[in-house]
Amino acid sequence: MEVREFLIDEEATMIEAMQQLDKVAKKVLFVMQDGRFVAAITDGDIRRWILKKGNLEAKVKDIANYTPKYLPEEDRDKARSFMRAHAIEALPILNKENSIVSVVLWNNEEIEPKRNLEIPVVIMAGGLGTRLYPYTKILPKPLIPIGEIPIVEHIMNRFNQYGMRQFYLVVNHKKNMIKAYFNEIEKAYHIDYVDEDKPLGTGGGLSLLKGKIASTFILSNCDILIKEDYEKIFQYHKKENNLITMVCSLKNIRIPYGVIEIGETGEIERMREKPELSFFTNTGMYIVEPKVIEELEEDRAMGFPDIIEHYRALGERIGIYPISQNSWMDMGQLDEMEEMRRRLENNE
16 A cells, blocks of 8 residues: 555545545545645545535535644654544654655554655664673674564665665674574575675775775664655755765653752852753764765764764865654663564554
């Protein structure tokens, strides 16, 4: 099922709406006017119209509800409770231009428009995963299951929804287990494995891809999931003419203590009771130009933030793309892994 199956123009006839409702089988259609969401029409709306008016020549705009229920993108995580409160079977999620970016269904399925962002994705999947011990004593971090499938498969499936079909996995620790797993499953994308013989870090490992990637690409850690519109991030990167765009998440942390600031004389200058700090943090996902790979020194271990600092010092354009805290899931530590598992199982 696709988003466009839920959409109907307000100039369409009531009969056309009835036929489309039968096809969608979700009891609601979303009414569009010049590409913007303006109303909703349900089978109940049509039934009431027929019983009251008896007019079969009506148009959708005569019947539709022009004060429909919806949620903005930033409140997508509240969809389930909102639908329960309003007894809605399908809920449109809107961007700031009032265009529908996805439709959430009662069974937690979220339908998004088909995308065609055909750029390569590099996933750093060679780390030891020491923070997730003892899981990683048995499994490599990319294969730790979140629900019924491994985290790295969740990541690739999400990218694949946007049309990405070429993946490069930089592998090292327990790499044969990773290769064996993906050789056994059906998948809608292609994986090239890049063997890292010694740990080179999130930056150094990219040097192994020299001559393999000639276009803008996505670089991602293997323990994060970004629930954002990748096409928008890519378009922003291109519009800003960045060499690298870092995806950054807003973080809000409440300090569980009273914070005391002391002046130069040793007296209390300011007291703040359990203050909340807000800041942006690196998620571990980047949009990168291929020049970065070609200019890397071979066989030198470094982190990708070191590469960013190098190019910043040279005056290259390094940008950030901010996302909300709820759009970033991280399983780098055990408590975060359990939270990611909970959110994915509940489709939050």
